[in-house]
Amino acid sequence: MKVAVIGGGVIGGGWVARFLLNGHDVTVFDPAPDAEPKLGAVLGNARASLPALYDRPPPAEGALRFAADSVEAVAGADWVQEGAPERLEVKRDLYAQIEPHLGHGTVRASSTSGYKPSHLQALLHRVERLIVTHPFNPVYLVPLVEVVGAGRTPEALKTRAAETLSDIGMHPLVMQAEVDGFEWPHE
Numbered sequence: 001m002k003v004a005v006i007g008g009g010v011i012g013g014g015w016v017a018r019f020l021l022n023g024h025d026v027t028v029f030d031p032a033p034d035a036e037p038k039l040g041a042v043l044g045n046a047r048a049s050l051p052a053l054y055d056r057p058p059p060a061e062g063a064l065r066f067a068a069d070s071v072e073a074v075a076g077a078d079w080v081q082e083g084a085p086e087r088l089e090v091k092r093d094l095y096a097q098i099e100p101h102l103g104h105g106t107v108r109a110s111s112t113s114g115y116k117p118s119h120l121q122a123l124l125h126r127v128e129r130l131i132v133t134h135p136f137n138p139v140y141l142v143p144l145v146e147v148v149g150a151g152r153t154p155e156a157l158k159t160r161a162a163e164t165l166s167d168i169g170m171h172p173l174v175m176q177a178e179v180d181g182f183e184w185p186h187e
């Protein structure tokens with residue numbers, strides 16, 4: 001499976017580690033000038049600790065690549081893990097950039113902790129492939145992740161997301177409905 005991770009910060013870097021160290025090829029886009037060394041540090045920590053969490057030998061590591069922009073990152077991706085800053089205008093702009101370049105079956109997973117899936121779906125034309133996969137931190141060490149859809153999220157997407165996350169050693173908590181919680185101010 002080809003994975004794109006948008007945002008290589010603490011959460012995004014953890015997702016890179018989870019997918020990469022479980023054998024998936026990962027392309028990362030993060031505009032921060034120090035993104036590569038910061039991600040390198042996260043990967044070093046993950047390489048040292050993640051194998052101890054498994055009762056089996058880890059698979060061969062996938063290939064890691066950095067993209068020049070978000071469109072390049074998502075080209076041909078089966079799974080896009082979005083970890084953009086928790087600002088709706090940033091997510092809106094990012095989604096507008098990448099949506100035309102996603103395949104019909106590409107899963108768009110957001111790590112958001114501040115927006116409901118329905119808020120993010122309102123930013124899209126094709127809402128049926130967006131799901132929230134909110135992890136616990138650090139992602140490479142704590143295997144819990146909430147999988148949350150909205151009213152327009154097909155059950156098959158929740159199932160597919162949960163299976164994919166289980167395959168990388170996560171324990172998905174599939175929510176039956178989105179609920180009010182901590183949310184960023186709406187714009």
